[in-house]
Amino acid sequence: MAVVNATTAGAVSLAVGGFVHLCLYRHGYRAIPNIGPLFAANVLANNLGANNPNITTPAILSGLQSGKSIGQTLQSLGLSASEAKQARRTADRQAKDGETRVKNADKRAKAEKSKRLANEKMPDSR
Numbered sequence: 001m002a003v004v005n006a007t008t009a010g011a012v013s014l015a016v017g018g019f020v021h022l023c024l025y026r027h028g029y030r031a032i033p034n035i036g037p038l039f040a041a042n043v044l045a046n047n048l049g050a051n052n053p054n055i056t057t058p059a060i061l062s063g064l065q066s067g068k069s070i071g072q073t074l075q076s077l078g079l080s081a082s083e084a085k086q087a088r089r090t091a092d093r094q095a096k097d098g099e100t101r102v103k104n105a106d107k108r109a110k111a112e113k114s115k116r117l118a119n120e121k122m123p124d125s126r
Contacts, residue, residue: 037064043091044074052078 041060048055055077063073074084 037061039095040070040091043094044070044087047090047094048074048079048087054078 038057038061041057041064044060045055045057055074059077060070060073063076064070068076070088071081071084074087075081079087
């Protein structure tokens with residue numbers, strides 16, 4: 001009985017994870033509530049962490065959780081105001097580029113599906 005419950009729990013977890021990834025693929029990160037700050041923290045930590053080892057995803061999230069803005073958090077972690085502003089702009093641009101790529105992929109997939117369906121409806125002329 002425990003094996004069945006564990007198997008069911010694993011299957012449900014896998015399905016939920018798949019649904020989350022589908023949402024991310026189809027609608028970008030903003031379609032899921034509260035993913036935006038996590039995504040921004042990951043991008044900022046990835047972009048800045050090599051030169052500023054104290055800038056990590058947990059450190060950024062901690063600053064946000066304490067009520068600071070991303071700019072204030074980055075400044076408290078050692079960046080100047082202008083560096084923090086530039087880092088935020090870069091992260092925003094990367095997020096926007098990612099959303100654009102997802103939207104373009106969706107458009108291509110829809111066009112390919114429409115074309116495939118149109119070809120299926122055409123009678124075979126042999």
